[in-house]
Amino acid sequence: MKKKVLIIRFNSIGDLVLTTPVIDALYDNDFEIHYLVKEVFSSILIPNPKVKKVWTLDDNLSAVVKDLKKQNFNFVIDLHNNFRSKKVASALKVKKYTFYKPRIKYWLMTKLGIKSKSEGHIVDRFLKVISPIIKTIEKPKVSFHFSNELNSSDLKKLPEAFVAVVVGTAFKTKTIPVEKLINVIDQIDSKFVLIGGPDDVELGKTIENQVTKPLTNLVGQLSINDSARVIEKSDLVLTGDTGMMHISAAMDKKIVAVFGSTHPVLGYSPYSNDDQNRSAIIQNESLNCRPCTKQGRHSCPKGHFKCMRELSIDKIVQVVQEKLEI
The missing domain is CATH 3.40.50.2000 (Glycogen Phosphorylase B;)
Structure with a gap:
């Protein structure tokens, strides 16, 4: 038994x-x-x-x-x-x-x-x-299981090849500033699909209205399951330190993860299921005030938010382009 x-x-x-x-x-x-x-x-x-x-x-x-x-x-x-x-x-x-x-x-x-x-x-x-x-542990593999729920009709809007952008996180200090996302999207020759939860709708609208090219904005329209379907179909995922980052890693997707107030030293970097280096982490290495939190904050305790504001847009663009070319 x-x-x-x-x-x-x-x-x-x-x-x-x-x-x-x-x-x-x-x-x-x-x-x-x-x-x-x-x-x-x-x-x-x-x-x-x-x-x-x-x-x-x-x-x-x-x-x-x-x-x-x-x-x-x-x-x-x-x-x-x-x-x-x-x-x-x-x-x-x-x-x-x-x-x-x-x-x-x-x-x-x-x-x-x-x-x-x-x-x-x-x-x-x-x-x-x-x-x-337990007696044995095989090579650990993080996984995500899709439910049997009917997929949203919005998934039919997906382009054939695209970068998925997770626009928000549960905490402001882990969220990539919207002006940086707008600049990154405008500089990369790729199609983009925005995903995020109900609390991220305004972020999605701001990005959609200010970029200089058309994109697919599905922020606030999808369940976790359908958001994961978008990730599954994407060529690369651009994200902050959030749950969708870990779902992306579970699917062995190419990931560019931007860390702000949190830090990989806490143990929550994208987990690699094999020896392939599919993920890249972008963070402000020069700040000694990071990490200032384990989970995230709603505002910077020092008021400057340098961990995100000082990140180079050119660096993010470069890393995304390099990953897309692999």
């Missing part, structure tokens, strides 16, 4: 995609996998055939725990390590394995600017959590 395991990771798009090697390793070692996630992100996990059941978290934590207790799990894998995940794991009264967060180290790095060696990529750190209970 298979042992049952509950993985806990509540959010967000990128983090959930980066847990897929954990799912694969547990599945390959004959575990029945259940997953607890916030309802809004459940569509990332539901299509994964290796997950037996996706449990969703709402405001009623006690009701969820009550249902989970009936499952008689053998283990809990807490990949979130916060108050609520610890509460769930403790309530189930089974052996638990918890993801280590170097909170003091990150605080010193982001608040005091004390530089430190990277803890490694988050994928490898997630896998380390389950190492005591």
Whole structure:
């Protein structure tokens, strides 16, 4: 009889995609996998055939725990390590394995600017959590599973060859300034498709109205699934540090990732599924105030936003063109 395991990771798009090697390793070692996630992100996990059941978290934590207790799990894998995940794991009264967060180290790095060696990529750190209970781990591969939902008719508007541009992120300090995106698009001889969520609609409109050539603006019109379809069909993805960057990496796409207030040293760079160097990271290496945050901020704490504002448009154009030519 298979042992049952509950993985806990509540959010967000990128983090959930980066847990897929954990799912694969547990599945390959004959575990029945259940997953607890916030309802809004459940569509990332539901299509994964290796997950037996996706449990969703709402405001009623006690009701969820009550249902989970009936499952008689053998283990809990807490990949979130916060108050609520610890509460769930403790309530189930089974052996638990918890993801280590170097909170003091990150605080010193982001608040005091004390530089430190990277803890490694988050994928490898997630896998380390389950190492005591699995026999083998094959070469980790991040994956994204499409749902069976009907594709938006907007996907029929896609040009034959194009660069996908992820115009926004959850935080302003991780978002590529709109004037830079406009300049980059105008200087590159390629077709462009803009994607993003409902909060990015104004950004999309501004870019569409100010570029000097036609493009396809699908910002705010697509689900996560359909946005991923756009990425799948693209020749290259230009993006900030966001969930769509990790979905792009899972599809082995060429990526030009622009980092602002966050930094790859925190472990969230595009993960390579093989030895091919498909992604390029552009960042302001001269600032000692980076990273000032692990997740992103709504404004620059110093007020200058140099991490994005001082990035060279010519450099972004050059890297995009080089990647397109490979």
